[in-house]
Amino acid sequence: MGSLSAHNAPVRYYKTYRRKSCLLSLQTRRVSSILRVQTETDLSTRTIQEIDSIQPSSDEDTGYISAAASTSYQLLDPVEYGEHGAAFLSGNYYPVGQEVTACCDYDAQAGDDSSTMKINGKIPSDFPLGQYAYVGPNPKFAVDHYKRWGAGPGQVDFGLGSGWHHWFEGDGMIYAVDFCTGNRVKFRNRFIRTSSWKREIESGKRIFRPLMNADGGTFLANALSNLITGGMFMKDSANTALLHFAGRTFALQDTCPPWELDPDTLETISACTFDGKLPPYVPFTAHPKVLPSTGELIFFGFNPVSPPHCSVGTLKPDGTISSINSLWSIPFVGSIFMHDFCVTEHFTVLFEGSMDIKPVRQLLGKHPLQYNEDKRARFGVLNRDAQSTSVTWFNCSSSQMVYHFINSWEEKNERNEQLIVITGIREDGFFQEAMRANGSSEWIKEAVRVGKIPKVHEWRINLVTGKVTERYLFSIPLETPRINDAFVGRRNRYAYAGRVLLSELESTTQLKFDAVVKIDMQEQKTVTYEHGPNRYGMEAQFVGRPGGVDEDDGWLVMYVHDESYTATDVNGRTECVIIDAQDVEAGPVATILLPERVPYGAHCMWRADLKYPGATFEDTAVAFEALSANFQVNEPKMFAFEQSQRGELLEAVWKGLSRVALGLFVHGWSPRIARENVTEYAFVRGAGLRFLEVSKLGSHRLREAVKERADATPAPPTLTLYDVEDDDSCRLVREVLSICDVSYLCKPCPTASCSNSSELAILQGVELGSEVVPFLRDDRNDDIAVKGADGIIQYLYQEYLDGEEPASLVSLFQRFAQASKINDASHRRTSRAGEQPLIFWGYEASPFCALVRKALNERGISYVFRPCARGSPRRSLLLNRTGIFQVPYLEDPNTGISLFESVDIISYLKKTYD
Ligand SMILES: [Fe+2]
Structure with a gap:
């Protein structure tokens, strides 16, 4: 991240226009300004204030401008957007506005100008077909819609409440790289068009008020306003995680049903109810677990608003719901905030951290979502074999919060007592405070000073004695941990996570991963690959080598954004990176330069369904080829038309x-006579001459x-x-x-x-x-x-x-x-x-x-x-x-x-x- 000082990018006005009114000129220039910010997404080479401050320089303005490229990464104004909103709408958090499709062959090496996608290095010959897809928040409107509520376009604040944009409340966008048959890669990004997305598009402006960073007592007012104007309390942006299961692709977010995407086109189909069996009061977790042993998918849903507050369910391998059970309700009190959970071969393990949502706090002028230091965290264990809905609780040692678990499995200790071992990133409310509207920077500095940062933690639940023993495994600040998915619920050795760049958090409050870390929990050691200066990685996906046996025999696939790349794009450039998981330190074996930037987002998936990736690209071609084979091209005839066209033609x-x-x-244009030349067009020709037209x-x-x-x-x-x-x-x-x-x-x-x-x-x-x-x-x-x-x-x-x-x-x-x-x-x-x-x-x-x-x-x-x-x-x-x-x-x-x-x-x- 560069300087926060005022950016002096030169703005060039076109000077030849002499007749246009100043008003139109100003309007046009503003549109042009927005266009540049929208399309170049140039990491805020200019702030909104700078754009607004552009005034006609003279009557001669033509109404269009050009700003020179800049390497400056400038934050939006925190006074207008809030400290958090400014951070997560700036730099590579700045949304992209266009949906792009592009592809290239594996041998489209960098330097080959024939393609917008290029490859550095070599994609391994045994790298499998499949799709790496990533999702994150990507607000669809120009960023001035996301100013403090009431200051954005078309927003009238009747005093019912205000608030600030929160990263989690942005619209979802999927970014996918398909590794196709024929040694081709294909990139696409698509908005996830949920109900709230469509409702706002119809309105032409942001209508959903912020909730995550609503001002003190205005959460309820904003929620009611959303219900009245948008038909729901909060946006149903499916912006958090992706799932491909039973041949279907879903975009997920904690508080809404899965949004199904067309696996071929990635277009949004609809909210999914699994044939009506997923009740509307059961949201679908962003972190479901697929058991390798049975092929079943286990999910939970927590409902912060209405009871039942927690439900668990199972999808059969064919994608139908086999069970769904409501666990508990606490009317009028609220619910524990739950983002992730664990499964083992026989148990489902829920986690009640110390973050809860209590609407009654609104009566005290407080936000209902709080990290509560007085609330001890606990694990709730269900025995799936017994098909029981009875939860046995095991208390942790203190208040805690975990957004992401790594894995869990069953073990027996030396006394042959049954244990459940859980690993995850313990963060104790760090992100709740680090992402609040204002004042987060100071809070982060203090949290870093005392070492209260996200770190890998281990919990060992003794099912016989009821005790939970805990320890930190590593002191490195890490997040978005992933494992070889074939080891879900079984003891695993390795995990892969992003290293949080604390200095960036302290200075700008932006969350960036400057390195990918391979964790060896057996040997208690880590291997790190640093992405390089101004390069930041996103969540890494493990892709197994076909026929591989070892847990780490495969590759890590992730997006890495290069903020310093300025040759053609002042916003930096994103690459899809492939790293040998057994040689992480060596860095990428191949990088695919993408035609569009991928903003820092949330979670990714690997789709190992071989039929689709091969089919997507090829079927498109095949479909068109079939049409072309059936289409009869006639010989051209001058001035031919059909009788039915007579009216339109006249x-x-x-x-x-x-x-x-x-x-x-x-x-x-002017006519001339010239000597005949059969390779040159002529309106009339003859006698060795032609009627030549020049211009x-x-x-x-x-x-x-x-x-x-x-x-x-x-x-x-x-x-x-x-x-x-x-x-x-x-x-x-x-x-x-x-x-x-x-x-x-x-x-x-x-x-x-x-x-x-x-x-x-x-x-x-x-x-x-x-x-x-x-x-x-x-x-x-x-x-x-x-x-x-x-x-x-x-x-x-x-x-x-x-x-x-x-x-x-x-x-x-x-x-x-x-x-x-x-x-x-x-x-x-x-x-x-x-x-x-x-x-x-x-x-x-x-x-x-x-x-x-x-x-x-x-x-x-x-x-x-x-x-x-x-x-x-x-x-x-x-x-x-x-x-x-x-x-x-x-x-x-x-x-x-x-x-x-x-x-x-x-x-x-x-x-x-x-
Ligand atoms: Fe998550």
Whole structure:
């Protein structure tokens, strides 16, 4: 973590705009600012105050800005967010806003620019197929929604209560790396769309008030407000842990039912009740245990609000509930907070630590969740063989708290007495205090000074005498311990955990693991691998070597975030790291550089279901291949259309005429006669001559055209346009892009419910349904973003036509082009998305292209548009690519299908994407 002092990243304003109002200019710049924070997630190179303080520098502002990259990691303002909220919304706790899919081959070594994912080192040849997945809180709105309640956008505080954002209350996001057949790895991150997620998305703003860090007496008021406005007392964010069991994937959190995800797509399906057998009053622990001996899953649920306060249950290996029993109820008093538990071959061991939730504390103006030093911790043992619901309690020596147990097993002592041995991280309320809204830094410093930090502890419960003997095993501060899952409930020797960087906790209160530690409990020793300067690891997953026998014969897989990496991403870079578990000190054998940052989160899982990882990537390809095999590509015919298209075609022709064919010609178009050259496009040719069209390209486009001609491979566009087909201002922008002859990635936003619209709302930091189009991003120019036709056109002329003045026709239409909000039109088509955007060759003024554009827009299908207006050198490029020049021409990299003809293209889109 770098300096907390004010960051002086230079902000560059574009100076050429002369006609736009200051108000629009300010609005646009603010959107641009949010966009940078959202998309670059740049570890807060600028604070919210800095963003808010951006003012128009003059009447000449264009409305878009560019901030230079910075290595500074700056915390948000604790006055606005609270000390804890600022820490856990900053740096690599800053949320990511985009869902990404990417893949690469095992041999996509670093330095190979052909892929966004790259690999350093070598993934072992015997590394199994499977999925490493990680989950953590990742708030979905721009961070200003998470200021102290009442200060965020759209939040009206009627005096019913306030509070601060708490890390645990962020929306869940899953980050998965699939190790697929064909030596491929695939990365995806997806929001977990629970009920509260959807409710807030519909509202376009945060509506759930904070509870974990609610001000003193306002917990109850906030909970009631949540019930009224959101339909539940607290958010059901499934952000804590993952489970793959009986072929199903779940995202878990202590206080809600499991949220089932589609194992193939990772899309959220619904809350799971296991065929109605999981009662609504029984939440599902984030740490269920699967017994290797029987394949059963044991779970518990603690309900802090309504009785019964604790229940235990069992899932059979086929995923059906075989038993569920309520254990105890304490009406009106509250419940012990329970996060983890233990299982052995024959026993289930519950843990009542010293943290409890007592609503009655609200009457005293206190938060109901407290660490109670007067409450002795205890273990409750159930004999599963006897199918008893009677709990036998065993008292610990003192008040204690454990978030995570390592393992437990049965032993007999020298007197042949039955023991249960438990290992775990004893932390005695450390995190409860370390994550409170304010004042945590001072508390942490004192806790560290007296050594009251999370450490590995052992409890030995004597079932005969009733005594519990305890000892600390190691003095290193550790958390998120994991073992070889094949040893759950059996005596194990090794565990793997993250080493807590205490200096970071003391200075910023951020929880970071600077090393992974292999614990050898038999030899009472540890082996440590330090991730390196400014590199921090997340929870490590043990993945066994196929056929391996030894407990540690396998690998550790984890995400490691490099905060100092600044070559392309000021937010740092995340890697998926593979370490040989028998040689931890040696460090990674392979690192997979990910295309998107993974914020520090919670827990991970390994999915050893071989069918899925092999199938996910390949089945996607197979499905598309099957479609392509069945799709008949017809020979192109000039000006062909179907009778059913007559109305739409006439409408498109009329629209083109009403635009005076704007966008039909590239800037500076003029005709000439030249000698015949069959490799060059010509409108008319004969007698050894051809009718040549020339234009005046901008210098950037000119260089690009020369390169395209040399290698015939168009580079990916740097421009992204969020677009609505029927919107006049969007149309004008598209026309200008054709005039500039610039290719772009078009992201149609036909409805507020389309994923592109959701993405745009997040980028603009506005309520869903309030997004404004057209919206242009340019990755070429320090990630510039511009909103509204006026600013975009000025930018395009400046950057892509070397500062030329807009043509008179453009200026004419510019007067009527206003940025527009996206309309919700839920009757329109939705589409399944392909892995890659389609490639569409055409030009704006063509009515046949308009039909295809309309079909793409209706389905929200993203596409790279390669304009071929009159005078564009792309006409020759397409001629040499296909043997003829005709548009529209569509290429689908997902299926390998390429085809002309609007009729055929639309038919293809229906068959493939509807
Ligand atoms: Fe946990």
